Amino acid sequence: xxxxxxxxxxxxxxxxxxxxxxxxxxxxxxxxxxxxxxxxxxxxxxxxxxxxxxxxxxxxxxxxxxxxxxxxxxxxxxxxxxxxxxxxxxxxxxxxxxxxxxxxxxxxxxxxxxxxxxxxxxxxxxxxxxxxxxxxxxxxxxxxxxxxxxxxxxxxxxxxxxxxxxxxxxxxxxxxxxxxxxxxxxxxxxxxxxxxxxxxxxxxxxxxxxxxxxxxxxxxxxxxxxxxxxxxxxxxxxxxxxxxxxxxxxxxxxxxxxxx
Numbered sequence: 001x002x003x004x005x006x007x008x009x010x011x012x013x014x015x016x017x018x019x020x021x022x023x024x025x026x027x028x029x030x031x032x033x034x035x036x037x038x039x040x041x042x043x044x045x046x047x048x049x050x051x052x053x054x055x056x057x058x059x060x061x062x063x064x065x066x067x068x069x070x071x072x073x074x075x076x077x078x079x080x081x082x083x084x085x086x087x088x089x090x091x092x093x094x095x096x097x098x099x100x101x102x103x104x105x106x107x108x109x110x111x112x113x114x115x116x117x118x119x120x121x122x123x124x125x126x127x128x129x130x131x132x133x134x135x136x137x138x139x140x141x142x143x144x145x146x147x148x149x150x151x152x153x154x155x156x157x158x159x160x161x162x163x164x165x166x167x168x169x170x171x172x173x174x175x176x177x178x179x180x181x182x183x184x185x186x187x188x189x190x191x192x193x194x195x196x197x198x199x200x201x202x203x204x205x206x207x208x209x210x211x212x213x214x215x216x217x218x219x220x221x222x223x224x225x226x227x228x229x230x231x232x233x234x235x236x237x238x239x240x241x242x243x244x245x246x247x248x249x250x251x252x253x254x255x256x257x258x259x260x
Contacts, residue, residue: 004248005239017044019078020179020211026075028061036063036072037235043179043211047061050214050243052220052257053232059215062232063181067099068092080178100177100210102133102214104184106168108156115152118142118171142170145207162193166200173204180204182214186221198224219258231257 021043028036035058043049053059064070066077068084077084082095108117118139130136143149146166156164163186172180184192185201198221205212216222222229223243232237232245239246239254247258 005241005246005251005254006237017046019043020080021213022076023062023066023075023080024078025078025241026062027066027073028058028065028070029073035235036065036075037229038075039232039235040237041230044214045211046205046209048205048214048227049213050216050226050227050229051232052206052216052229057232057233058235063183067096067101067181075106097129097175099179100172100180101181102165102169102172102182102185104187106156106164108159108164108168108171109175110156112156113152114143114154114156114159114167115139117156117167118174121171121175138174142174143167145173145204146170152154160197162189165189165193165197169197169200169204173208176208178211180210180212182212182216184216184218185214186216186218194218194221201225 019042021041023039023041026036026039027034039058039062041049041051051059051062061070065072066079066084068087072085079095080098082091084092084095087095109120112120118134122135122138139152140149143152146169148163148170149168151159151163151167156167159167182201186197189197201212201214202225204210212225214221214225223248226243229239229241229243229246230237233239233253239249239251246254
């Protein structure tokens with residue numbers, strides 16, 4: 001019998017904040033491979049929620065369902081009080097403009113300069129800014145947020161791995177999203193650069209009061225950045241609580257995540 005651990009978040013104010021993203025009883029299978037088996041989660045306004053799971057546990061499938069790139073077998077997904085399963089393509093595109101996505105590999109366009117990479121989402125979402133927008137001001141502001149204004153005319157090939165991650169984050173921020181999804185934000189980075197990215201994520205959350213969903217295998221990242229954590233095991237939200245609460249559990253499946 002599966003034992004799930006759900007521990008109430010104890011950070012003051014989190015549990016009373018508005019829920020900006022909620023997944024209820026999400027199921028997704030590929031033939032006989034049952035990836036999600038009734039997964040649940042809630043993301044509150046201004047919260048940093050970390051989801052950890054082993055490779056192949058369903059984290060990527062869950063995110064694809066969340067942003068409407070994959071259809072779940074059953075269950076509900078609400079983003080800022082919008083049931084995405086009922087939205088047409090136009091409404092879904094408008095909603096996506098309020099969701100920033102930092103890809104694991106940064107996903108910069110190699111043939112574009114940093115400036116052009118940041119211009120790209122602005123060209124696609126002009127309606128979000130109600131008319132004329134000062135593109136240059138938005139680009140410079142986004143680069144100032146990540147400390148890389150001087151890189152504005154560089155090509156991605158001229159950037160280090162950490163710089164690419166920062167530029168990708170600037171591109172995410174330029175649309176001023178209400179929710180940011182981070183897919184393995186520190187993967188492939190050396191410990192010093194990874195720490196810099198974590199600090200940057202904290203600064204952005206404080207400055208813009210964004211709600212962040214962070215997918216990571218990095219235990220140090222989870223310890224520093226998370227208000228709450230969900231361990232995705234066997235397709236469900238197997239354990240939910242703060243880092244301190246979960247790391248104290250004796251369950252072998254949970255303990256495996258905190259072994260150094």
